[in-house]
Amino acid sequence: MNVSLDAALAEAESRYTAANPASLARHEAARSAMPGGNTRTVLHYSPFPLAWSKGEGATLTDLDGHSYTDYLGEYSAGLYGHSNPKIQAALKRAIDDGTVLGGPNVYEAELAGLLKSRFPSLQALRFCNSGTEANVFALMTAQAHTGRKKVMVFDGGYHGGVLYFGHGGIPINLPLDWVIAPYNDVEGTLGLIRQHGAELAAILIEPMLGSGGCLPARQDFLGALRQAASELDIILIFDEVMTSRLSSGGLQAALGVTPDMTTLGKYLGGGSSFGAFGGRADIMGHYDPEKPGYWPHAGTFNNNVLSMAAGLTGLRDIYTPEAAMSLNAKGDRLRDGLNALGEKHGVPFTATGVGSFIGIHFTQDVMDRPVHDSAEEEARQSKIHKLMHLDFIAAGLFFARRGYMALSLALTDRDIDRFVAQTDEFITSRKPLLAA
Structure with missing residues (x-):
């Protein structure tokens, strides 16, 4: 054998x-x-x-x-496992009360408020349907807010089905102007930021590479990104779709490094499809439909009642600090x-x-x-x-x-x-x- x-x-x-x-x-x-x-x-x-x-x-x-x-x-x-009784009860209650309601429901505002209270970077946020969507919306938001087009990502990173940067990327990646930097390499990355900084709209990073092998970012590396992004008006985005569960406020809270924007997904839907993106109030304020010239953000299932109900129950009642x-x-x-x-x-x-x-x-x-x-x-x-x-x-x-x-x-x-x-x-x- x-x-x-x-x-x-x-x-x-x-x-x-x-x-x-x-x-x-x-x-x-x-x-x-x-x-x-x-x-x-x-x-x-x-x-x-x-x-x-x-x-x-x-x-x-x-x-x-x-x-x-x-x-x-x-x-x-x-x-939460495959049959948590509190999650199941929340889903059954939501189904009994009716789904696809076509309007605001009783769950979404409380869930948004809870997320805002937990994650240091979330001054305001919006929901979507997956981590992939969250990252796409965050990148488009950064480009529109800065008027720039280039985006820095990292070798080995994964940010969704059309945002995969392991082994040279994939043919169906979004055709954005990518700058691919070496993960956890302070000097190599800062060199690329100096080279492209005036054109960079965003730096998108997982504070721990997920599909890239569960490799955590060093605190000094994230700190260097934070300082460089602030100096050059680049939007620093933490993809915490996975890592948000690693403390009550994600790795950003645990490490003490606050990005300009954060993306969320996966477990936060309590087993239903879920995504969210948010960050600084001046960035997210573009999505306020009560303001002139606001940016529309569509998505039939952004506030899917099942995701909102299960997500709220999970975060509020089960996944405590x-x-x-x-x-x-x-x-x-x-x-x-x-x-x-x-x-x-x-x-x-x-x-x-x-x-x-x-x-x-x-x-x-x-x-x-x-x-x-x-x-x-x-x-x-x-x-x-x-x-x-x-x-x-x-x-x-x-x-x-x-x-x-x-x-x-x-x-x-x-x-x-x-x-x-x-x-x-x-x-x-x-x-x-x-x-x-």
């Missing part, structure tokens, strides 16, 4: 295929209507993805009846436990992240910037990630194939210990392949 990495992976895929015939049949049927049987690329993995029939608490059940402990948390959108601290402590304990295993076994294995976000890497020295290995080394690491993913599925533990986890409130201390123990077993059994 451990003769070679390719042989181990082939055996694991064969075992997986034999164990999941219903998911395979669903995948084959879906291919007749959707390219690759898929409508959300991140959910696809070889040889085919598991299809879920049910979620309850921190447990997922697939079409073949297998149960898994969920450490992925719907890529951070599933903060104390709950955030407790969940982040679990994440820190898991990350520390995983890193101890790398040292224990003497293999290239690192867990990164902040609080409830964890990224697993089969390499070292990953903290300062996105990893850029040779094509051969990237292919080897990709195979190890596949093998770990399939081995953990066989053991009833689920997370993203790339090694990404976003813990939910439904996970217990026992679940944290179980993941560490399973990782220990994986490294022990696969050690000859990991050290190659």
Whole structure:
């Protein structure tokens, strides 16, 4: 089984295929209507993805009846787990009172006020439908407010389906005038800001790279961006679609660096679609329809009653500052436990992240910037990630194939210990392949 990495992976895929015939049949049927049987690329993995029939608490059940402990948390959108009774009650109440109302509802103003009170940069905000939308609106707002066109983003960044900057970007990215800077590189980034500063409308950054490997930004790096943006009248935008859950006021509050604008999404809809963008009052004031020359901001589902009801209940009644601290402590304990295993076994294995976000890497020295290995080394690491993913599925533990986890409130201390123990077993059994 451990003769070679390719042989181990082939055996694991064969075992997986034999164990999941219903998911395979669903995948084959879906291919007749959707390219690759898929409508959300991140959910696809070889040889085919598991299809879920049910979620309850921190447990997922697939079409073949297998149960898994969920450490992925719907890529951070599933903060509350799959069946939180308070969220379910809020959604049922909203459905009973009627949806698609076509006017302001009883939830949105209170939710907006709560967000404003928590996030230092949000003097005013507006809702939309996703984190992607939030970032697009924030960028268009910055361009219109400054009269400039260039936008600085960072290598390895992800800001939505048309704003992806890992591995050179994607063909369907918005055709804006991008300046791509090196993440966590103060001097390299400041050099680009000096070069392009008079033309830069915005600097858009995740204070922790999410899909780029859960790599946190250094405080001095964010501070340098804040100072440069202020000096050159550039709009500094923090994409906190993911990281807003890392303290009661997001990473901006935890790190003490306040951007001009912030974008939000994912868990803040309580499991329903959600996005928001906001910031300084002078910037957001352009959207006031009671003022002459205001900018229209359309979106049929901007104040979707289900998103507003679940979002308000989640933020007000469940994800208190104390709950955030407790969940982040679990994440820190898991990350520390995983890193101890790398040292224990003497293999290239690192867990990164902040609080409830964890990224697993089969390499070292990953903290300062996105990893850029040779094509051969990237292919080897990709195979190890596949093998770990399939081995953990066989053991009833689920997370993203790339090694990404976003813990939910439904996970217990026992679940944290179980993941560490399973990782220990994986490294022990696969050690000859990991050290190659």
